[in-house]
Amino acid sequence: xxHVSDTIPLxxxxxxxxxxxxxxxxxxxxxxxxxxxxxxxxxxxRIPVSxxxxxxxxxxxxxxxxxxxxxKPPSIVPSAPLPPLPPSSGNSAGGSISGTGFGxxxxxxxxxxxxxxxxxxxxxxxxxxxxxxPNPYREDPGKAxxxxxxxxxxxxxxxxxxxxxxxxxxxxxxxFAVAFALLAAGAIILTLNVLLLGGHIIFFQSLSLLGxxxxxxxxxxxxxxxxxxxxxxxxxxxxxxAWSSWAAYPFMSSAVNPRRKAxxxxxxxxxxxxxxxxxxxxx
Amino acid sequence: xxxxQLKLGWDVAFVxxxxxxxxxxxxxxxxxxxFFHVLFKAGALAFYILSALFFxxxxxxxxxxxxLSALDFWVVKNVxxxxxxxxxxxxxxxxxxxxxxxxxxxxxxxxxxMNKKDSWLFWWTLYITAVAWIVLGIFSLIRxxxxxxxxxxxxxxxxxxxxxxxxxxxxxxxKQFQQFASQTIASRVSSTIQSAFSVV
Numbered sequence: 001x002x003h004v005s006d007t008i009p010l011x012x013x014x015x016x017x018x019x020x021x022x023x024x025x026x027x028x029x030x031x032x033x034x035x036x037x038x039x040x041x042x043x044x045x046r047i048p049v050s051x052x053x054x055x056x057x058x059x060x061x062x063x064x065x066x067x068x069x070x071x072k073p074p075s076i077v078p079s080a081p082l083p084p085l086p087p088s089s090g091n092s093a094g095g096s097i098s099g100t101g102f103g104x105x106x107x108x109x110x111x112x113x114x115x116x117x118x119x120x121x122x123x124x125x126x127x128x129x130x131x132x133x134p135n136p137y138r139e140d141p142g143k144a145x146x147x148x149x150x151x152x153x154x155x156x157x158x159x160x161x162x163x164x165x166x167x168x169x170x171x172x173x174x175x176f177a178v179a180f181a182l183l184a185a186g187a188i189i190l191t192l193n194v195l196l197l198g199g200h201i202i203f204f205q206s207l208s209l210l211g212x213x214x215x216x217x218x219x220x221x222x223x224x225x226x227x228x229x230x231x232x233x234x235x236x237x238x239x240x241x242a243w244s245s246w247a248a249y250p251f252m253s254s255a256v257n258p259r260r261k262a263x264x265x266x267x268x269x270x271x272x273x274x275x276x277x278x279x280x281x282x283x
Numbered sequence: 284x285x286x287x288q289l290k291l292g293w294d295v296a297f298v299x300x301x302x303x304x305x306x307x308x309x310x311x312x313x314x315x316x317x318f319f320h321v322l323f324k325a326g327a328l329a330f331y332i333l334s335a336l337f338f339x340x341x342x343x344x345x346x347x348x349x350x351l352s353a354l355d356f357w358v359v360k361n362v363x364x365x366x367x368x369x370x371x372x373x374x375x376x377x378x379x380x381x382x383x384x385x386x387x388x389x390x391x392x393x394x395x396x397m398n399k400k401d402s403w404l405f406w407w408t409l410y411i412t413a414v415a416w417i418v419l420g421i422f423s424l425i426r427x428x429x430x431x432x433x434x435x436x437x438x439x440x441x442x443x444x445x446x447x448x449x450x451x452x453x454x455x456x457x458k459q460f461q462q463f464a465s466q467t468i469a470s471r472v473s474s475t476i477q478s479a480f481s482v483v
Binding site for chain 1: 340341342345346349350353357361362374376380381382429430433
């Protein structure tokens with residue numbers, strides 16, 4: 001899709017609270033100026049996208065109002081800001097969830113569609129890097145998936161299902177359906193498990209994390225698709241399994257009471273082991 | 284696939300393609316956006332209904348339908364919501380580690396200036412899609428096809444998520460406007476009183 005020309009650009013500021021809006025309303029009424037306040041810089045974990053500051057030229061052309069005092073109509077109310085998107089998210093919802101939803105500089109609402117796509121894609125990549133690969137933020141798991149999104153997990157689950165289904169010689173549909181349902185339901189149940197153990201996690205953040213930790217298993221499944229030797233498969237899957245569990249460990253363990261760590265971690269490990277078995281056993 | 288379901292499928296497709304999408308410039312302010320808004324929804328539904336004629340493989344049906352549905356979710360949330368009705372919603376996790384749902388809307392004037400046909404199309408296609416998925420879900424439940432229930436479940440979740448998100452966003456926008464309106468009135472009254480006293 002090419003650039004979509006907005007006839008009515010959205011206003012944006014950096015805070016989304018109603019208080020902030022009321023402050024701005026008061027300021028605008030008192031000062032009777034037709035300018036919009038500049039936005040604050042984004043918070044650290046976000047990915048800066050379009051680095052241009054809020055430009056007044058984004059105001060809609062029909063602002064011919066004289067500088068009267070109180071009849072200031074709400075035309076300068078900046079609405080709440082900068083969405084990194086979820087999905088399901090997705091969004092989700094996908095992740096989502098959406099979602100999802102996944103701050104950023106104020107121009108994201110008037111950006112062309114291609115920018116939104118690029119921003120979401122880069123968020124998937126950065127989330128993946130944060131979760132699966134070693135990086136300095138791993139000690140603080142709350143920071144790791146601050147911008148959760150469900151698109152990455154969605155693609156990984158579908159891809160894993162496709163890989164498993166392709167390797168299967170019979171009953172391809174059922175393999176795919178089972179793999180998808182197992183992973184999706186498993187992620188939800190694992191999250192509920194942590195919540196019921198009295199842990200402090202956010203539902204979608206945990207879904208997102210468990211989905212991203214599937215990445216090593218996806219790679220393992222790809223390799224197993226290409227090579228048919230059982231011993232190689234076992235080795236590859238064990239390595240992938242260890243990597244997945246290592247990726248999921250800090251987040252899950254910090255979410256619960258230390259005495260219940262094992263209770264929270266064991267089902268995760270079990271799920272990844274069962275997926276590993278699916279990968280090995282498919283012929 | 285029995286003939287009645289097939290006819291239903293064609294009817295749905297016709298309604299979407301010929302009654303909802305009008306040629307550009309006729310009545311809609313953003314015809315391209317409207318088209319894309321409807322395209323993926325209709326595509327997912329049509330593919331799901333008609334695919335059993337052409338494909339034997341469940342996997343392809345699943346992947347394509349869910350992919351179209353996910354694309355539709357993204358388009359509605361990010362593009363057509365912004366452009367057709369001026370609303371946007373997302374979820375953030377603040378510094379305390381709590382999840383916060385954020386809603387955003389255009390100011391009242393711009394909202395009033397939005398094309399009525401655009402927003403009519405936006406909301407009605409959202410609702411119609413969800414109802415269509417529910418009906419299809421009932422069909423597959425009746426036939427005890429758990430596989431197809433899975434597809435319907437995923438697509439329904441995505442549709443409902445969008446509906447809930449945008450409805451909350453619209454309510455939030457109305458609430459904000461009412462707050463602003465009452466505040467404007469309050470400040471106007473107080474300044475009138477002040478000017479009255481200054482004259483005295």
